[in-house]
Amino acid sequence: MEKTATLIKPQAMIFDMDGTLFQTETLLLPAYHKLFDILREEGHHEGETPAEELILGCLGMLLEDIWKKVIPDASPAAHNRANELLLQLELEGLSNEAAVLYPEVKETLEELHRRGVRLFVASNGLEDYVKGIAQARGLMPLFEGVYSAGEHGTATKVDLVRLLLDQHDIKDAWMVGDRSSDVEAGKENGQTVIGCRYAGFGEDQELKGSDVVIHSFSQLLKLHDQAE
Incomplete structure (x- = not known):
């Protein structure tokens, strides 16, 4: 885990889908x-x-x-x-069991939900795809909202996350994702960014600007424990 900032406990966490929750x-x-x-x-x-x-x-x-x-x-x-x-x-x-989430994703989300953190997805994918994964892998009941560019017609993830924040009156969130578009979406909207470096799809500079970089999904629980 690479940490460059003191974190504040968030009202909500917003997750990218591909390369963050789901082993695409x-x-x-x-x-x-x-x-x-x-x-x-x-x-x-x-x-x-x-x-x-x-x-x-x-x-x-x-x-x-x-x-x-x-x-x-x-x-x-x-x-x-x-x-x-x-x-x-x-x-x-999705009916094939070989299509899987990253290790400890479901367990970590369940614990965050139990702690009262509001959970959301923001993805540049198509609506049926993004919601299909959440449904098929039993995650949908944990999320307050599943947002996709396909459903909302947004041109960038910055716009998608802004829409999510506005519609749910969220002031303090952690944007959790593995690509530069996730970093940009969090920072341009004034939020904390948790970069995920376990998928291995991006370049070395992909997560530049993240407040913290994690190497396994379950590290989110430790970060939440440590946050003020």
């Missing part, structure tokens, strides 16, 4: 390979499936921006079809 690659990669098999069959893509590193490096981005990086030369129709297929295949994949 356990669901994403099987769906990704099936998706390109279908795109080839339908004539939307030729050649090999782009490297897994490309899609993993895009986690946390808006879906429309992901395909611009993964298949930049593809047509808008191919991008739209990829959107449809990825959601369909990932929702189907």
